[in-house]
Amino acid sequence: MGSTNGYDALLVVSFGGPEKPEDVMPFLENVVRGRGVPRERLLEVEAHYQGFGGVSPINQQCRDLIAALDVDLPVYWGNRNWHPFLEDTVRRMKDDGVRKAAAFVTAAYSSYSSCRQYLDDIARARAAVPGAPEIVKLRHYYDHPGFIAAIADHTREALDRLPADVREQARLVFTAHSIPVSMNRTAGPAGGAYEAQLRRAAELVTTQVDEGRAWDLVWQSRSGPPQVPWLEPDVCDHLEALHAEGVRSAVLVPIGFVSDHMEVAYDLDVEAAATAEKLGMALTRASTAGTHPRFVSMVAELLAEPEPVPCAATCCPAPVRPAHGPGR
The missing domain is CATH 3.40.50.1400 (Rossmann fold)
Structure with missing residues (x-):
């Protein structure tokens, strides 16, 4: 070997x-x-x-x-x-x-x-x-140049698939799997690392694609009882809010995923696409890194690279789940 x-x-x-x-x-x-x-x-x-x-x-x-x-x-x-x-x-x-x-x-x-x-x-x-x-x-x-370059290339390709008359003003809508707010608070040694890392990755991709373009980070695939707070807004709710603001086009960028698995295929390509069609909004979806x-x-x-330092045993602890915890 x-x-x-x-x-x-x-x-x-x-x-x-x-x-x-x-x-x-x-x-x-x-x-x-x-x-x-x-x-x-x-x-x-x-x-x-x-x-x-x-x-x-x-x-x-x-x-x-x-x-x-x-x-x-x-x-x-x-x-x-x-x-x-x-x-x-x-x-x-x-x-x-x-x-x-x-x-x-x-x-x-x-x-x-x-x-x-x-x-x-x-x-x-x-x-x-x-x-x-x-x-x-x-x-x-999440911030490795190889990962960022892959997402940036796929985002450019998705922008190019939009109609020319709405391409320049299209909003980049970065999506990731929602998690319970309590889990986000305990993510990483300082807490909140999940959301912070996603925002950093989105910033890096946007800088490579079009530094001045407007972008948002939103969430998808939320599950579990409604009384348990999860990260928001949901991608479909956000598309409706953008439409109300007069935004005519958007590119969904599933930056929280490295492959186009079922949650990308269903939540974005079916549910979010149906929302955009209902609103009359031009929408494309970027591929994952793949x-x-x-x-x-x-x-x-x-x-x-040098062997990474192991995570502390207290890092990213398991959430305390309610009696009928979230499904996936």
Whole structure:
């Protein structure tokens, strides 16, 4: 095996997603296990997946990313919620003789669900595999030039798809998965890192695309009981507010995601698109980073960096969930 910075393998860690209709409900049950999510909420989300043939794009996008990587290491892949499960992958790595792996997680920001939960997943998988390799999670990359360049290129492409008469005044609307306000307050060592990192990434992308252009950061995919406050405004509510202000066109930029998985496909390409059509607003949506060459090369650049300092055990703690916590 080759090595990079002492690593003898790269592990891609992701959320996972169903790949056929009969996978959908078992997958969703994995996602919400222990959270007390009502069955009717699961059925509602299941319908979203079944509207796309029961297939989430995320697994194939992981395969595409792995195929595009140019690293001098064997590459493994393990998911939190669906095959290939992380524990099974760690067991295979151990059997293959891997001693120390770098973990690239398909989530760029600080929060419980996008960072700490993955650290817990890795620890749990290692604990289940006697003799498991050491696994080092690579750093957050929300402001890495490769990630920013990929999103900026895709945003320019989306702007170019707008009608010429509304292109110049189009608003950039950056979107990310909403999280409970309490989770945002505890994200990162100083609190509030999730929202702050997203705003920084949006600023960097806008500077590359068109420094003077107006932009907003809004939220999508909110779930859970209405009495629990989540980050707002919702993307569809925001489109209505922009329309009321006289804004005629917008580009949705899902900067909170690295691949076009189901929440992007349904919440933006279906729900937000329907809202814009109802309002008579011209709308396009930028692709996520995906397999953009600069995003792909970023992974090798992260591998070459000094080993990151581990997050403190108190960083991004798990939220205190209500009795009927949010579904996904």
